[in-house]
Amino acid sequence: MLTEICGYLRNWFCDDSDIIVGNIAIGDSEITxxxxxxxxxxxxxxxxxxxxxxxIRYGTDDLTDEEFDGAVWPMRVPKAVIQxxxxxxAWQAKYGKADSKAMSPFNSESFAGYSYxxxxxxxxxxxxxxxxxxxxxxxxxxxxxxxxx
Numbered sequence: 001m002l003t004e005i006c007g008y009l010r011n012w013f014c015d016d017s018d019i020i021v022g023n024i025a026i027g028d029s030e031i032t033x034x035x036x037x038x039x040x041x042x043x044x045x046x047x048x049x050x051x052x053x054x055x056i057r058y059g060t061d062d063l064t065d066e067e068f069d070g071a072v073w074p075m076r077v078p079k080a081v082i083q084x085x086x087x088x089x090a091w092q093a094k095y096g097k098a099d100s101k102a103m104s105p106f107n108s109e110s111f112a113g114y115s116y117x118x119x120x121x122x123x124x125x126x127x128x129x130x131x132x133x134x135x136x137x138x139x140x141x142x143x144x145x146x147x148x149x
Contacts, residue, residue, distance in 0.1 A: 001089045002043065002077070003054040008136060010148040012045050013081070014073040021071045026052060029063045031072055038074050045073035084142050088135045096135065 025032040040059035046052045048070020052063050
């Protein structure tokens with residue numbers, strides 16, 4: 001979920017000078033990078049990988065062995081964003097499925113003489129609609145301080 005959240009925020013919590021670019025090797029769930037750059041438990045973004053792209057927590061997530069030309073972004077994710085990610089995951093588990101009884105995937109329905117329409121909400125910069133029915137809309141106030149333009 002952190003990959004999707006950071007992508008939505010356009011914020012990877014990383015300084016450009018920290019990004020490691022080049023031939024990256026992953027073996028035994030270890031990323032071969034200069035010593036001390038990535039700490040155990042630190043979040044990193046992997047880019048250009050066939051099997052491991054996305055945000056992982058170094059030393060706790062299982063990685064698939066591979067060698068690739070790409071980048072590793074050591075991240076400094078604030079605890080508040082980690083907590084927000086956990087809250088969004090819990091919300092998604094409860095309400096995020098189209099078959100959830102708590103919400104409908106439809107913007108409008110009509111049957112047996114009854115009809116309703118949902119508000120269209122605001123459209124985000126990515127073109128997805130942020131409504132009270134998706135995590136972007138539900139958590140908009142908590143996400144906004146971290147969002148980059």
